Amino acid sequence: MKVLFLCSANSARSLMAEAIFRQLAGSDFEVMSAGTEPTQPQAEALDVLQAMGVSTTGLKSKAIDELEDTEFDYVISLCDRARVECQADFTEQNFVAWDFPDPVESRDSEAFKKTAHELSERIRMFLFILRKQSDTPHLYNSPQDFFKVMADPLRLQLIVQTAGTDEICVCDFVSATGMSQPKVSRHLAQLREYGLLLDRKEGRWVYYRLNPALPDWMREVITTTRSHNPQLVKDQQNECV
Structure with a gap:
């Protein structure tokens, strides 16, 4: 199953979601992220992930156009802008809208940490629901x-x-x-x-x-x-x- 996370810059929220999802989901899923106007990965986002023990290997900001030939089972937007700009392009997929404040624009020194924690909780619940629907218990073998x-x-x-x-x-x-x-x-x-x-x-x-x-x-x-x-x-x- 393939999952795509979207936000505007693909520098913090969607990158963190990609990394956290990959660690929690294991080999059952393939996950990617992209942005409507990608920039560069935020150093604070990478630092928070590493502090959580989440691998940041291979994380980079990407444009949605780079993934136009890939079909996804679920597309999850993490900001209202990405939802408005992209939902029409993924009519055949299960499009899910999650709206997370951009930690880059926050003055809270803990913004990146809080965002990563909230993403982790939301992703855990999302995976729980998917596995419940599949009626197949997931077993971590590592x-x-x-x-x-x-x-x-x-x-x-x-x-x-x-x-x-x-x-x-x-x-x-x-x-x-x-x-x-x-x-x-x-x-x-x-x-x-x-x-x-x-x-x-x-x-x-x-x-x-x-x-x-x-x-x-x-x-x-x-x-x-x-x-x-x-x-x-x-x-x-x-x-x-």
């Missing part, structure tokens, strides 16, 4: 992606807790972690998005289990972590009613 997922303390506890049972209800996760149900459900949804967990719904409750398609090395890391870190495993009080 060690880097796997350990990034496991680095979050709550997600680590949730995945380790799941490893010891056939399946666990979300209410049991809430009991074991002491966290609110919305927070637990959000992290469980992310683990499902990453392909580490599968779920099924029964009545008003959702039950989770380890994805049986996990590579052996991932399963071994999870089970070894569980066996050597008993503090991560809490007693569950079945509160499903």
Whole structure:
């Protein structure tokens, strides 16, 4: 699947979106960016990406005309100007309009950082929806992606807790972690998005289990972590009613 991000200068917003999307989506997608009047990549944008651990290799400002022979499944505009000027040129594609303020014009010293964070959150949700529609769990197979997922303390506890049972209800996760149900459900949804967990719904409750398609090395890391870190495993009080 091919995705194109558009803005006016292709120097900050769309370049950051391209890099972040590429890192989050992996090999399932091909992503590009372009501008209606491209200039040069903003140094602040590249610095923020690198600070986030996002690769900036190959990023450069491009004109839309350079991509006229490429067909895209989704075209996402990041400013109103790009939407007005370009939407008519992509009538056969799924055109999506996101309007992000230009950090280049902002006086806020944190503007680039905030824009990158907001783009990351929006892209994560966009990918989540696409994968939900495809009904195919995405599985990160690279060690880097796997350990990034496991680095979050709550997600680590949730995945380790799941490893010891056939399946666990979300209410049991809430009991074991002491966290609110919305927070637990959000992290469980992310683990499902990453392909580490599968779920099924029964009545008003959702039950989770380890994805049986996990590579052996991932399963071994999870089970070894569980066996050597008993503090991560809490007693569950079945509160499903």
